Amino acid sequence: MKVAKQPRYVNEEKCTACGVCAIYCPVSVPDPYDENLSHRKAIHISYTQAAPSSYAVDPNNCLFLNRQECKQCTRTCQAEAIDFDQRPEILSYDVGALILSPGFSSFNPSRSGSYNYPDSPNIVTGKEFERICCASGPYVGKILRPSDLKRPDKIAIIQCVGSRDKTSGNPYCSSVCCKYAVKDAIVALEHEPDLDITIFFMDMRMYGKGFDVFHERAKAGGVKFVRSRVSNIKENPETRNLALKYAAEDGSLREDTYNLVVLANGLEAPQGNSTLALATGTRLNRYGFCETSLFSPLDTSREGIFVAGAFQGPKAIPDSVIQAGGSAASAAELLTSARGTLVTEKEFPEERTDPDESPKIGVFVCHCGKNIGGVVDVHEVKKYAETLPDVVTVEDNLYSCSQDTQVLIRDTIIEHKLNRIVVAACTPRTHEPLFQDTNREAGLNKCLVEMVNIRDQCSWVHMHEKDAATRKAKDLIRMAVAKASLIEPLPEPIVKVSPKGMIIGGGLSGMTAALSLARQGFECYLIERSLELGGNLRHTYFTLEGPDPQEYLDQFIREVRNHDNIHLFSDASIEKIEGFVGNFKTVLSFGDAENRKRVEIEHGIIIIATGAKPFEPDEYLYGSHEKVLIQQTLEKKLALQEIDAGTLNHIVMIQCVGSRDETHRYCSSICCGQAIKNALKIKELNPETEVTILYRDVMTYGFNEDFYDLARDKGVMFIRYEPDQRPRVEDLDGKLRLTVRSPLMKEDLVLDPDLLVLSTAMVPHENRTLVEQLAVPLSSDQFFLESHAQLKPVDSYVDGIYLCGMAQFPKPIDERIAQAKAAASKAAILLAKGYVKTEPIVSSCNTDKCIGCGLCEYFCPYSAIRITKMGKLKKAEVISAACKGCGVCASYCPTRAIDMGRFTDDQITAQIRAFGEKH
Amino acid sequence: MTNDKSEPAILGFFCHWCCYAAADAAGVARFQYPPNVRVIRVMCTGRIDPIFLMDGFVNGADGIFVGG
Numbered sequence: 001m002k003v004a005k006q007p008r009y010v011n012e013e014k015c016t017a018c019g020v021c022a023i024y025c026p027v028s029v030p031d032p033y034d035e036n037l038s039h040r041k042a043i044h045i046s047y048t049q050a051a052p053s054s055y056a057v058d059p060n061n062c063l064f065l066n067r068q069e070c071k072q073c074t075r076t077c078q079a080e081a082i083d084f085d086q087r088p089e090i091l092s093y094d095v096g097a098l099i100l101s102p103g104f105s106s107f108n109p110s111r112s113g114s115y116n117y118p119d120s121p122n123i124v125t126g127k128e129f130e131r132i133c134c135a136s137g138p139y140v141g142k143i144l145r146p147s148d149l150k151r152p153d154k155i156a157i158i159q160c161v162g163s164r165d166k167t168s169g170n171p172y173c174s175s176v177c178c179k180y181a182v183k184d185a186i187v188a189l190e191h192e193p194d195l196d197i198t199i200f201f202m203d204m205r206m207y208g209k210g211f212d213v214f215h216e217r218a219k220a221g222g223v224k225f226v227r228s229r230v231s232n233i234k235e236n237p238e239t240r241n242l243a244l245k246y247a248a249e250d251g252s253l254r255e256d257t258y259n260l261v262v263l264a265n266g267l268e269a270p271q272g273n274s275t276l277a278l279a280t281g282t283r284l285n286r287y288g289f290c291e292t293s294l295f296s297p298l299d300t301s302r303e304g305i306f307v308a309g310a311f312q313g314p315k316a317i318p319d320s321v322i323q324a325g326g327s328a329a330s331a332a333e334l335l336t337s338a339r340g341t342l343v344t345e346k347e348f349p350e351e352r353t354d355p356d357e358s359p360k361i362g363v364f365v366c367h368c369g370k371n372i373g374g375v376v377d378v379h380e381v382k383k384y385a386e387t388l389p390d391v392v393t394v395e396d397n398l399y400s401c402s403q404d405t406q407v408l409i410r411d412t413i414i415e416h417k418l419n420r421i422v423v424a425a426c427t428p429r430t431h432e433p434l435f436q437d438t439n440r441e442a443g444l445n446k447c448l449v450e451m452v453n454i455r456d457q458c459s460w461v462h463m464h465e466k467d468a469a470t471r472k473a474k475d476l477i478r479m480a481v482a483k484a485s486l487i488e489p490l491p492e493p494i495v496k497v498s499p500k501g502m503i504i505g506g507g508l509s510g511m512t513a514a515l516s517l518a519r520q521g522f523e524c525y526l527i528e529r530s531l532e533l534g535g536n537l538r539h540t541y542f543t544l545e546g547p548d549p550q551e552y553l554d555q556f557i558r559e560v561r562n563h564d565n566i567h568l569f570s571d572a573s574i575e576k577i578e579g580f581v582g583n584f585k586t587v588l589s590f591g592d593a594e595n596r597k598r599v600e601i602e603h604g605i606i607i608i609a610t611g612a613k614p615f616e617p618d619e620y621l622y623g624s625h626e627k628v629l630i631q632q633t634l635e636k637k638l639a640l641q642e643i644d645a646g647t648l649n650h651i652v653m654i655q656c657v658g659s660r661d662e663t664h665r666y667c668s669s670i671c672c673g674q675a676i677k678n679a680l681k682i683k684e685l686n687p688e689t690e691v692t693i694l695y696r697d698v699m700t701y702g703f704n705e706d707f708y709d710l711a712r713d714k715g716v717m718f719i720r721y722e723p724d725q726r727p728r729v730e731d732l733d734g735k736l737r738l739t740v741r742s743p744l745m746k747e748d749l750v751l752d753p754d755l756l757v758l759s760t761a762m763v764p765h766e767n768r769t770l771v772e773q774l775a776v777p778l779s780s781d782q783f784f785l786e787s788h789a790q791l792k793p794v795d796s797y798v799d800g801i802y803l804c805g806m807a808q809f810p811k812p813i814d815e816r817i818a819q820a821k822a823a824a825s826k827a828a829i830l831l832a833k834g835y836v837k838t839e840p841i842v843s844s845c846n847t848d849k850c851i852g853c854g855l856c857e858y859f860c861p862y863s864a865i866r867i868t869k870m871g872k873l874k875k876a877e878v879i880s881a882a883c884k885g886c887g888v889c890a891s892y893c894p895t896r897a898i899d900m901g902r903f904t905d906d907q908i909t910a911q912i913r914a915f916g917e918k919h
Numbered sequence: 920m921t922n923d924k925s926e927p928a929i930l931g932f933f934c935h936w937c938c939y940a941a942a943d944a945a946g947v948a949r950f951q952y953p954p955n956v957r958v959i960r961v962m963c964t965g966r967i968d969p970i971f972l973m974d975g976f977v978n979g980a981d982g983i984f985v986g987g
Contacts, residue, residue, distance in 0.1 A: 048944055048947050136948055257932075328973070427939075427943045428960070429939065456947065457942050457945075458954075461944035461945060461946050461949070461950060461952055462952075462954040463949065463951060464951065465954050468954035475957050479957065529933055574945070582980075734961075842961055853984055859965075886966065887961065887966025888963065888965035888966070890933075891965060891966055891967060891968040891969075900966060903961055903966055905964060908961070908966075909971070909974060911959050912930070912959070912971060912975050912978050913978055915957050915978055915980070916979040
């Protein structure tokens with residue numbers, strides 16, 4: 001693989017991201033990160049969290065690169081990181097797999113002519129509004145409109161700009177805009193509670209876990225939702241307000257004026273997509289996104305090349321993170337034989353141990369070029385630090401983080417026989433690991449360093465108060481030295497990981513996860529409660545996208561059953577699970593009732609893939625009238641030809657049965673697609689059969705929008721109903737009669753279908769026993785709770801336990817496969833490493849003081865502390881490998897038996913006392 | 920207690936993962952704020968024993984800022 005690398009004209013190794021170059025750079029240009037609503041310099045860092053954390057020169061705007069003059073950056077950079085001699089490079093890599101993740105481009109609303117986006121600064125895109133709402137954005141979080149920087153009291157948000165719109169070239173749904181519009185509306189109201197916000201939409205697609213609740217919250221918070229497509233926006237040249245013309249749902253034409261209009265513009269295939277496709281030899285789909293298929297959502301058309309994120313199709317953050325994990329698993333399956341071959345472990349000298357030694361502290365104060373030194377009087381601070389107790393030596397460094405300073409610190413530790421160091425520089429969040437390594441190189445335990453943040457939280461934020469900043473730096477160093485006197489070397493216990501996995505649930509997700517682990521070379525136990533593998537996929541007979549699910553399932557089950565690394569237990573139940581990350585023990589029973597066997601298995605990780613099932617309602621005559629079915633039954637009857645579509649005149653389907661209401665507050669994501677799938681099947685079998693779908697919002701997100709279009713083309717009727725005016729069903733001597741209020745026509749429609757089909761919610765299985773065995777939490781909708789909705793969508797709250805598939809939330813086949821692979825990917829990290837290294841910041845229990853009250857066990861959010869019997873007494877035991885170091889246990893402990901490594905009661909108390917000392 | 924209430928001594932307990940990170944971000948953005956707070960970093964506000972707060976007041980804090 002060859003990669004062209006453009007020069008950044010800054011040496012990433014030397015750049016400390018201090019930002020002085022940008023202060024002196026004379027060229028100011030619009031900042032694309034702020035959607036051009038603010039300015040940045042020609043030398044810049046893209047955004048705070050950019051990786052690498054290094055500045056770069058914008059070659060289009062730099063004076064030196066364009067006119068051979070200036071070079072202010074070179075003169076002001078004390079780290080000597082500016083390098084105008086850099087040239088474009090071609091880098092060559094030998095790789096075994098490739099993952100494409102170039103993201104998406106935003107639809108440019110200039111292409112929607114009637115919205116006049118280029119003509120008014122007060123018509124902004126979704127991303128522009130996002131920046132406007134952001135505390136780190138151009139208006140520091142004040143909601144202002146660009147033309148006059150005044151508060152826009154009345155804001156309109158328009159959905160589907162460049163989405164679901166054939167004229168724009170994008171007939172598909174961008175999947176994320178409804179969600180971000182609702183989020184932006186809620187955020188804007190948090191800033192300014194009395195804003196008047198209206199969202200104009202076609203369907204509010206708040207599918208997926210937890211999103212519909214936000215829709216309801218926005219409504220309750222006063223956001224108005226108008227179901228209409230705005231036809232025209234016009235600016236009043238004097239007030240710069242914007243007049244919107246739109247047709248209300250009843251057909252009447254309306255006009256309304258707003259101070260600011262937000263166009264919720266959609267997602268497109270990324271720029272450069274065809275170049276990338278050409279370079280990688282992969283195919284694009286009809287909309288320019290990467291071509292994949294339903295059962296291989298992460299595989300491009302070329303073997304060994306995988307895809308993740310919005311390039312595969314428009315998607316939100318959790319789905320992108322899931323695909324990233326999943327494609328990593330796919331790559332790891334290919335690279336199993338090469339695993340670890342490029343790793344070299346860093347070696348350190350043996351640690352000095354002398355427990356009786358009195359504290360000898362070295363303090364290192366950083367100038368950070370001018371970043372600290374320009375505000376804080378470093379020499380005064382240095383003199384002050386020399387007076388503090390236990391301090392043996394104080395040094396000041398131009399850059400404490402530079403390579404040569406590391407050598408100096410190491411030598412100083414050795415020379416003065418220091419046993420603790422204090423580094424007063426930037427933030428421990430980024431730099432503590434560096435100084436910990438320096439300590440280790442000098443033979444000191446890594447915990448014997450304390451950092452003082454005199455840059456990010458001192459010189460940078462008190463730039464005009466030099467004396468006060470200097471006083472603050474002294475106080476902070478005094479507090480750190482007081483703590484440093486009490487810090488102790490701490491071990492990093494290593495816990496071995498049993499290199500096997502256990503997957504609970506043998507449906508599509510469980511099998512996918514098991515097979516991925518098996519292909520990556522790990523043995524796993526696949527536990528299925530029923531006799532058969534396959535779960536919900538067993539009852540799926542056809543798909544919208546085309547591939548035959550039963551054919552796939554047969555082949556898949558064969559592969560799972562035949563893989564040497566997979567040990568299958570069907571008809572199994574879990575009797576007991578104990579242990580913790582890396583070391584679980586599970587007791588299973590399996591086999592038929594007369595010949596039930598018990599077995600104990602040991603495994604390092606657990607993947608929960610217990611799935612979900614269709615909700616069985618007790619409304620709409622379900623269960624009492626034979627012509628009322630749920631979608632899954634209809635699908636089966638159609639597939640097995642138990643229903644003859646030729647004899648049916650009219651089928652009515654009702655969406656959102658037991659969904660998005662008081663029964664289940666969420667949208668199950670898959671029911672609209674399923675209804676359309678069955679409707680199209682009926683139309684295929686008999687085009688004369690009338691099909692009517694009664695819906696609230698049609699949730700055919702992404703490319704599935706095409707099938708919604710197709711269904712309408714084939715004559716499927718879609719009639720909306722309001723949640724407070726649900727359809728009514730009567731049994732008239734065996735015949736069904738349906739009455740539904742149409743909001744469009746404002747009258748009751750009467751339908752006499754041969755068959756009534758209910759699209760019911762997907763609901764979790766009864767998981768109470770499993771939840772108790774695993775000690776993992778559920779979310780309010782009773783699905784398993786992930787530890788971070790956006791960024792950790794497959795991790796549970798307990799280390800070593802992962803989630804996937806419909807156990808986490810209902811989702812379509814391709815998303816289930818991706819998530820199962822992502823769970824396998826996360827699990828494989830632990831299994832491949834073979835051990836868990838415990839951070840020293842964990843709690844420890846003094847069993848002499850512990851009274852076994854169990855408060856700590858009750859409050860620990862990570863199930864990392866438990867009460868066990870020691871002899872006759874109950875005592876708390878910390879599972880270090882699972883502890884995250886939050887310290888909740890320590891602060892609740894009534895006898896102070898629990899303490900936290902690196903954050904002990906004594907250390908914090910010493911800091912507080914030092915805070916009170918006058919200098 | 921300090922006498923000059925226009926310059927109160929504020930003791931801060933910041934959670935490593937959120938408030939401490941936000942305070943760093945404020946620095947990166949060069950937001951200027953009064954120099955009266957002295958920060959003790961903890962890994963989570965769950966670590967904060969109420970005794971720490973009492974101790975802070977005993978040791979001269981005019982106010983305590985718990986950020987988590």
